[in-house]
Amino acid sequence: MDSVEAPKKSLNFIEAMVEQDLRDGLNNGRIQTRFPPEPNGYLHIGHAKAICIDFGIAEKYNGICNLRFDDTNPLKEDVEYVDSIMEDIQWLGYQWENVYYASDYFQQLWDLAEKFILDGKAYVDEQSSEEIAKQKGTPTVPGTESPYRNRPIKESLELFRKMNTGEIPEGKMVLRAKIDMTSPNMHMRDPIMYRVITDHPHHRTGWTWKAYPMYDFAHGQSDYFEGVTHSLCTLEFEVHRPLYDWFIDQFQETDYRPRQTEFNRLNLTYTVMSKRRMLQLVEDGLVSGWDDPRMPTLCGLRRRGYTPEAIHNFIDKIGYTKYDGINDYGLLEHAVRETLNKTATRVNAVLDPVKLIITNYPEGQVETLQTENNPEDEQAGIREILFSRELYIERDDFMEDAPKKFFRMTPGKEVRLKSAYIVMCTGCKKDEEGNIVEIYCEYDPNTKSGMPDANRRVKGTLHWLSTENVVEAEVRLYDRLFIVENPTADERDFRELINPDSLKVLTGCFVEPWLKNEPALSYFQFQRVGYFNIDPDSSAEKLIFNRTVSLKDSWAKEKRK
């Protein structure tokens, strides 16, 4: 029988692996993932990619996903970030099964570390970090063993305990796994498991601990304690995997074990994604903060007008592979346009207003016209707009001497005023400097939208507002933050590569009056212009809109020719 089912969307390699594991009956068919942020900064679109796979896999295969804060470095972490991270995850539409902290496992990790010492698999090294680094060798030169490597187990155990009492100053001792100093994998050359941090409290455990586990010892073991089956992370942890597996090999008690799988991180053109660089942008005042609408942070994108659906749409398009490429910023813009096109209410807004006078329209007359809220959505309904003799139109929509392909207002030509009448341009008035101050036209009363004559073919349609019925607004036009595709790869400092036009603030713009009562973050399509949302700093007294993304503009393209 013929069927018209949509072709099955192919699985990405992680989904394929999970389905294979399920077929193999691995871990009794249990699927558990985790999203493990370090609470030391704000989440960005790259994290969103990780969140979507971590939570998405759990959701798709009836598993669970926990949120686990990887808080093993008290120097860098703060509660301040915990709340914003949770907010961003929920904004994306996900709910974790449990919230855990790596610091919840400090005792368990400690006991495990002692077991490693007792088993002769870890030792306390008293050398300086410089000495340890020197002995580590290089990728091409094998390392040499520490003189403390074969000290008595009892000695290591005593010293390890002292590392946690404050008796041992910072930097004087570390606990190291005893693996192989000649391994071609640097991470296997007796990696550090614990270091001492005495003069900084942990944001959750305070002064309880003086010895803190390193990522490699904390992360995999936390996965194991929690019962994670699929530990998904980005490509740079590939070389850590042998160590991840080695630790678990040493104490694994049943068939169960977590498996680490790496996927490509998200790189975006015209964007910097590293926490360090983003922090510099904030600290140098190059952006207004972490939630500056030009930032790739989730709070920045949210303020810019991106919706969770738009983010998901984008993440769906880019996929998960092991190839470390760079994604087009244009694809992100396409994703948000595609999403908002279906949902954004259309409104009239005139960003650069000039007065249009309909000379044959009765003075003082006001008509109430109807217009669609969204032609892409029949459910969206219609609303009323007021029409009168004097209107505002976009300065760009008039040219006194227009080229042939200019389909807008120019003397002697007809254009349609959206949802109103067809008008014929008759001229304009200029000031002494030649600036156009008024444009004149005559309307055809028989061409009101809905009337038979309104079906006349007219090339251009303009948006407009009645001068009687507008409210003023500030409009912030945002564009990509950098002028080069890959600021990180450029030899110049990335701060010199900032797009000087990434923000243009327009004042004296006009919008439909009802918009002043809409809540912050509401989003709209300014008809023929772009997608805009209401900035959180906006108020009924002072309306502020952010441009999320412009509409595609084939006239701009035509003009360039």
Next chain:
RNA sequence: UGACUUAUGGUGUAAUGGUAGCACUACAGAUUCUGGAUCUGUCUGUCUAGGUUCGAAUCCUAGUAAGUCAGCCA
């Protein structure tokens, strides 16, 4: 010159030994009361060289190129 990983149009991603497809971009055209959206079409691709096979983007070998790793960061 070590280990690990990767290589499919300009970009991202499919094809799981059997017709190289999709999306974005670009470019045409149709259509349109948004120069938006929608629709149609066009351009452009399996890193190289060997091998296995009836058949290779896919498997093997070698090369080339790229990424990651030498924090008491994660």
